Amino acid sequence: VDRIIDSLLIAVQGVGTQWRVFTSESPTGAEATWHDPADLLKFAEELCSGRTGPRISAVIFVRDQTSEMPTVLGRAPRLICILSRAQALASSAPREWGNFLVIDDGATGSPTLIVRGCATLMAQTYELPTPHGSEIARCFGVRDCLLQSESETLHIQLAGSMNLRVHIAEPGALVRGAGKFALAHMDRTGVWTDDRRSLIMRSVHKVEYPVLHTVGPVFDFSERTLADVVGQRPVLLVADATVARLHGAAWRTYAEQNFPTWHELIVQACETSKTWDEVDRICATAADRNLPRNGVIVGVGGGVLLDTAGVAAAFFRRGVDYVRVPTTLVGLVDVAVGIKQAVNGYGKKNLLGAFYPPLASINDYRFTLTLPRSAIACGLAEIIKIALVRDQWTFDAVERHAAELMDSRFTRPADVAQEIAFRSELLMMEELCTNLYETNHARLVDFGHTFSPSIEAASGYQIPHGVAVAVDMLLSTAIAVYRSIAEPELFERLYRLLDRLDLLLCEQDLPEVSVLACALEDAKRHRGGALNLVVISKPGCPTFLQDVQTSEITSARQGVVRARSSNNAILDLRDQYACLGI
Ligand SMILES: NC(=O)c1ccc[n+]([C@@H]2O[C@H](COP(=O)([O-])OP(=O)(O)OC[C@H]3O[C@@H](n4cnc5c(N)ncnc54)[C@H](O)[C@@H]3O)[C@@H](O)[C@H]2O)c1
Ligand SMILES: [Zn+2]
Numbered sequence: 001v002d003r004i005i006d007s008l009l010i011a012v013q014g015v016g017t018q019w020r021v022f023t024s025e026s027p028t029g030a031e032a033t034w035h036d037p038a039d040l041l042k043f044a045e046e047l048c049s050g051r052t053g054p055r056i057s058a059v060i061f062v063r064d065q066t067s068e069m070p071t072v073l074g075r076a077p078r079l080i081c082i083l084s085r086a087q088a089l090a091s092s093a094p095r096e097w098g099n100f101l102v103i104d105d106g107a108t109g110s111p112t113l114i115v116r117g118c119a120t121l122m123a124q125t126y127e128l129p130t131p132h133g134s135e136i137a138r139c140f141g142v143r144d145c146l147l148q149s150e151s152e153t154l155h156i157q158l159a160g161s162m163n164l165r166v167h168i169a170e171p172g173a174l175v176r177g178a179g180k181f182a183l184a185h186m187d188r189t190g191v192w193t194d195d196r197r198s199l200i201m202r203s204v205h206k207v208e209y210p211v212l213h214t215v216g217p218v219f220d221f222s223e224r225t226l227a228d229v230v231g232q233r234p235v236l237l238v239a240d241a242t243v244a245r246l247h248g249a250a251w252r253t254y255a256e257q258n259f260p261t262w263h264e265l266i267v268q269a270c271e272t273s274k275t276w277d278e279v280d281r282i283c284a285t286a287a288d289r290n291l292p293r294n295g296v297i298v299g300v301g302g303g304v305l306l307d308t309a310g311v312a313a314a315f316f317r318r319g320v321d322y323v324r325v326p327t328t329l330v331g332l333v334d335v336a337v338g339i340k341q342a343v344n345g346y347g348k349k350n351l352l353g354a355f356y357p358p359l360a361s362i363n364d365y366r367f368t369l370t371l372p373r374s375a376i377a378c379g380l381a382e383i384i385k386i387a388l389v390r391d392q393w394t395f396d397a398v399e400r401h402a403a404e405l406m407d408s409r410f411t412r413p414a415d416v417a418q419e420i421a422f423r424s425e426l427l428m429m430e431e432l433c434t435n436l437y438e439t440n441h442a443r444l445v446d447f448g449h450t451f452s453p454s455i456e457a458a459s460g461y462q463i464p465h466g467v468a469v470a471v472d473m474l475l476s477t478a479i480a481v482y483r484s485i486a487e488p489e490l491f492e493r494l495y496r497l498l499d500r501l502d503l504l505l506c507e508q509d510l511p512e513v514s515v516l517a518c519a520l521e522d523a524k525r526h527r528g529g530a531l532n533l534v535v536i537s538k539p540g541c542p543t544f545l546q547d548v549q550t551s552e553i554t555s556a557r558q559g560v561v562r563a564r565s566s567n568n569a570i571l572d573l574r575d576q577y578a579c580l581g582i
Contacts, residue, residue: 009021010060010179011059012175013062017034018033019032019033020032021043058182060081060082060088061082062084062088062175062178063083063084064085083178086103086104089146089148089169089174090102090146092174092176097143097144098144102145103146103147103148103154104148105150146167146169147167148168148169207357212225212360212363214363214364218325219247219250219254220250220254227259230259230298233294234260234261234291235255235259235263235295235297236291236295237263237297238298238299238300238305239251239301240269241267242301243302244264247300251300252264263289263291267309269305270304270461271456271461271465274304274308274344275345276345276352279315282297282308282309282312291316293320294320295321296320296322296323296359297320297321299313299322299324301326302326302328303334303335306324306341307342309322310353311342311343311352311354313358314341314353314354314356315354323361326363329371329375329379329382329410330379330466334379334382334428339436340353344457348453348522349452349453349456349457350453355438363425365411365421368409368410371410373406374502376406377406377466377467377502378465379466380406380410381466381467381498381503382424382466383398384473384497385447385448385469387424388494389431389444389536390430390540391427391540394420394423401413401416402497405417428445431443431444431445441526442532443534444542446527446534448476448534449469450472450476450531450533451511451520452469453519454516455468455515455516455519458511458515459511463509470498470504471503471510473494473498475553475560476534476556477490477494478491479533479552480537481573482552482556482559483545485535485537490536490538490539492573504564507561507565510557510560510561513550513553517550531544558576562575562576
């Protein structure tokens with residue numbers, strides 16, 4: 001099995017209701033009986049859900065001609081194929097055979113012949129008496145024949161036939177063939193059909209976008225990056241109002257020089273206005289200014305603006321090209337690298353949105369110079385997030401240089417700031433790359449993002465995203481300490497660092513335990529039923545927790561509160577330990 005299939009289930013029908021089941025975990029197979037095909041279906045669904053082990057991404061039923069087979073799985077894996085035994089055998093044939101013939105007497109002795117070439121999409125199945133095999137072979141100019149049959153006469157008959165090389169199917173050829181079939185179909189694009197005349201579409205959409213780093217200021221007349229990305233296409237520039245005050249004059253000159261057609265829309269971007277109404281306003285402007293299908297929306301601002309404009313870009317004309325110019329540290333290290341666009345809705349953070357890759361993100365770290373300290377701290381919270389799950393060096397560097405990075409607005413020490421920024425972007429992109437559309441709900445980058453959406457929403461979006469992430473990381477680490485996954489010293493280190501960055505909440509701003517418990521339920525709804533709370537044992541060593549008791553949340557919250565009130569995190573956590581009898 002190869003990297004595109006996480007795990008594979010092959011069920012091969014034997015006589016009657018007997019099936020032999022092979023999975024990546026039990027490659028030698030296990031005998032099982034299902035009298036009702038629905039039970040087999042249930043069994044496969046359970047495996048596909050990932051609840052009982054690694055998620056199964058492909059299920060192949062190799063059925064006998066006579067069997068009844070269910071066609072649809074409720075919680076579908078990425079690929080379900082129903083093959084006849086002959087089709088599975090045909091797939092086991094070596095690539096160098098051209099057209100070839102497969103003869104299979106089947107588990108029940110009902111013979112199937114199949115003629116196919118490796119390049120042929122659909123195998124043709126002939127339910128003819130087996131002696132016709134050699135005639136068919138002649139007809140199609142077949143050179144090779146793969147035979148699975150007990151019949152002596154057939155062997156002799158075929159072996160005597162002119163120009164036909166007869167190969168006896170090896171033991172295991174059925175299962176190997178089914179596996180090869182699955183791989184080929186996972187890779188292939190096109191429309192094909194199965195035995196039940198279902199039509200299956202498989203199309204692969206390549207996702208590629210650059211995160212570019214400018215040499216000069218992004219709107220400088222000599223800086224070509226944005227102009228080159230956009231080309232001569234019409235532009236709607238959507239910008240954060242604060243950024244417009246600071247840089248509006250520069251981009252207007254830049255646009256006049258570089259874009260034949262352009263318009264701008266200034267948005268008061270703040271978390272409470274990160275709503276569908278704002279998306280609608282951007283789309284209305286795009287419509288009013290006749291932005292064509294080949295037009296480009298350029299978003300200039302922090303995470304709020306970039307997310308909102310991104311949703312508009314995804315929806316306007318079913319998607320127009322989107323270029324992000326992030327102007328906050330959160331925007332630069334986190335928003336810029338991914339493909340998620342979302343707005344808040346119905347009392348929930350980021351409830352409405354789309355996975356919509358940008359044409360490009362254009363990163364210019366000079367923007368951080370005008371940010372308030374709080375916005376630098378929020379960016380550092382996202383940097384600490386990725387550092388703690390992936391990279392000890394970055395965590396150590398942020399810890400060592402926190403004060404200077406804050407005072408200098410993330411410009412000094414220059415080499416350290418650049419290295420931290422580059423590593424954060426790269427590591428985030430590495431994490432996203434293999435799971436861009438979040439088909440796997442266990443994501444390391446969700447560290448700090450399990451309690452935080454509810455913390456933000458419960459505060460009426462008064463608590464900034466970065467602060468909520470910081471508090472979440474601290475709560476998660478306290479839970480890890482109580483479980484002896486992490487040492488209290490780690491909590492201490494993180495607490496001190498977040499405190500220095502002014503990212504902690506006072507007790508009255510910390511949400512109640514009930515809110516935090518609901519956050520876990522919400523996270524499960526968002527993650528296909530699994531909690532996947534990310535905790536770390538030490539920087540760079542993450543793990544997932546699936547069951548967290550309310551009592552643990554209570555203790556974690558107390559741990560954070562008491563650490564804050566006494567400003568002695570480690571002792572307090574040890575006290576907590578003592579209370580819990582650990
Ligand atoms: N899509 C994603 O993958 C992703 C990732 C991380 C965060 N987010 C989202 O990003 C949002 C947080 O983004 P944020 O922290 O950038 O907040 P933000 O967009 O609200 O910006 C913070 C403040 O900084 C101001 N500002 C922006 N650029 C400035 C500049 N150069 N100089 C001075 N002031 C400037 C803004 O006007 C705003 O008042 C959250 O809604 C979060 O959900 C999205
Ligand atoms: Zn975040």
